[in-house]
Amino acid sequence: MNLPLLLRILGALSLFLAAALLVPVPFSLYFRDGAWSAFVLAAAVCLAFGGVLFRAFSARQEISVREGFAVVTLGWSLYALLGALPFVLSGAIPSVLDAVFETMSGFTTTGASILTDIEALPKSILLWRSFTQWLGGMGIIVLSLAILPMLGVGGMQLFKAEVPGPTADRLKPRIQDTAKLLWEVYLLLTVAQVILLVLGGMSFFDSLCHAFSTLSSGGFSPRNASMGAYDSAYLQWIVTLFMFLAGVNFSLHYYLLRGRPRELARNEELRIYLGITLVAIAILVFTNQGAIYQSFSDNLRHSAFQVASILTTTGFATADYEKWPLLNQYILISLMFIGGCAGSTAGGIKVARILLLFKHAHVQIYRLIHPRAVRLVKLGERPVDKEVMQSILGFFALFIGIFVVASLLMAASGMDLVSGGAAVIATLGNVGPGLGSVGPVDNYAHVSPFGKSVLIACMLLGRLELFTVLVLFFPTFWRK
Structure with missing residues (x-):
């Protein structure tokens, strides 16, 4: 392990976070909420x-x-620790x-919250909550590769380790591009x-917060x-569209x-995602x-909103789906496991993985019937490597x-x-709201400290897709 290189890059990431922490300051001064000093400190x-570290x-x-x-x-762990400073220093949390x-x-764009009265917090703190999701949505490392060439290192290994999905799509020869x-x-x-959203009558501040949380599949809202x-069908349909x-x-x-709609x-994964x-x-x-x-229109709007919210692991809510029929609750829980497409900001297992698992199972059954047949698992028209x-x-x-x-x-913690x-599935899948005491109208404030620690680990594991985190716990990983 090249520790000097590792520490230098972590130092560069900390410098970027310092710049990001100043973004809410103008909002704090405009709204006069008194939290600007917490962000500056x-x-x-x-x-x-x-x-x-960098020098x-x-x-x-x-x-x-x-x-x-x-x-x-x-x-990501460092950002969770340092990014928590404004909450603590301002007294919000x-x-x-x-x-x-x-x-x-x-x-991690999970959207699980311990806050019981969100609207009572300073506006700048609410903006920071949503802004953390926006930064995490496309990826902290990906952003750093885009605007911090001073790292002076190859970026493909970072890109592969962070981008969600079975494989990382490379649009240009240079990973920075x-x-x-x-x-x-x-x-x-x-x-x-x-x-x-602004055209639909939502305030600019609320529109900004919701856009940050929608495109990142995060789900934090400035409203309780x-x-x-x-109560606007237009606003809810706009959010539904962008969640999708x-x-x-x-x-x-x-x-x-x-201009390449073909x-x-x-794309087979997109067709399955749309079909689901x-x-x-x-x-x-x-x-x-x-x-x-x-009303059929209300039914369609709320049903479409919750499906898009849960499948994309965004976590916004327009209805208490715990009052819906049990079948619908099972469907929504199943969608939490599936998640969105590979290469999106959504969490979950990903549609591509689910699709390939079923194709692999089909090939195995086919080989039992035709032992001499040669059949490959394909995604679209491309064979999938073993x-x-x-x-x-x-x-x-x-x-x-x-x-x-x-x-x-x-369960051991008392839940x-x-x-x-x-x-667990709401945090491991980066969804946010779940069922029971952590349902769409509840929060995670009542969870024990031990339980919260477990869920924090689940969020990180889910966002970085397990392997990236788990390899660090193998002793051979750190040896020469």
């Missing part, structure tokens, strides 16, 4: 810490796979553990959503009732903007009609194993079976 701490260690060389995993995992929980939930393109698309969609606070777009591979957005038509969305909406609408909603397939099988086994173990730990299991 937090930025100063990050600047001092990052400056020391003390000089290492300009190609980064290895091991350093890539270490940088990504330690970088006095408890350090609660502040780290909220910040980890932000940067790929990172810039992805962030340009991300920024363009964010601006578009802000404009559309989330999107349910806005956030769950699409961002490479496809780039191709569409470049790439979307040929439409089928889930249809079932919810059919089951809710008459039993929950008398190494990728083995990685997917390992990921699925680990995901289910961690879900079971973490659920048992939550009931439904609430504990829902809290």
Whole structure:
């Protein structure tokens, strides 16, 4: 392990966080909420810490796979710790553990919150909550690769370690160019959503916060009732649309903007993602009609909103789906496991992995019937490498194993079976709200300190897709 190189990159990431912490300052001064000093002090701490690391260690060389995993995992952990400073220093969240929980939930775009009265917090603090999700959505490391060439190291290992999905799409030969393109698309969609929300009558501040949380698939809202606070079909349909777009591979957005719509038509994962969305909406609408909603338009709007919110792991809410028929609750829980497309900002297992698992199972059954047949697992028209397939099988086994173990730990912390299991999948899948005591109208404030620590680990594992974090716990990883 090249420690000087690792520490230098962590120092650079801390310097970037120092700059990001100054973004809420103008809002604090405009709204006169008194929290500006907390952001300035937090930025100063990050600047001092990052400056020391960056200046003390000089290492300009190609980064290895091991350093890539270490940088990504330690970088996200560092951001959760340092990013919690404004919450603690402003007094918005006095408890350090609660502040780290909220910040980890932000940067990992989980959306699980310990706050009981969100609207009572300073406006700048609310903006910071949503801004952490926006930064974490496309990825802290990806952003750094796009705007911090001073790192002076190769970026592909960092890119592979952070970007969600079985494989990392490379749009340009240079990884910096790929990172810039992805962030340009991300920024363009964010601006578009802000404009559309403002046109619908939402304030600029609320529009900005919701756009940050939508495109990142995060789900933090400046309102206690989330999107349910806005009794506007237009606003809720706009958010539904952008939640769906956030769950699409961002490479496809780039191709569409470049006038290559055929790439979307040929993408099998996108077709399955769209199919899952439409089928889930249809079932919810059919089951809710008459039993929950008398108006078909209201039924369609709320059902579509919750499907998009849960499938893309955003976590916004317009209705208390715990009052819906039990079948619909099971469907929503299933969507938490699935998640969005690979290469999107959504969490979960990912549609591509689920699709390939079923294809792999089909091939195995086919070979039992035709032992001499040669049949390959394909995604679209491209054969899937055996190494990728083995990685997917390992990921699925680990995901289910961690879900079971973490659920048992939550039960040991005192939570009931439904609430504990829902809290684990809601954090491991980076969804946010679950069922039971952590449902869409509840929060995580009542969870014990031990339980919160388990869920913090689940958030990090889910966002970095297990392997990136778990490899650090093998002794051989740190040996020469």
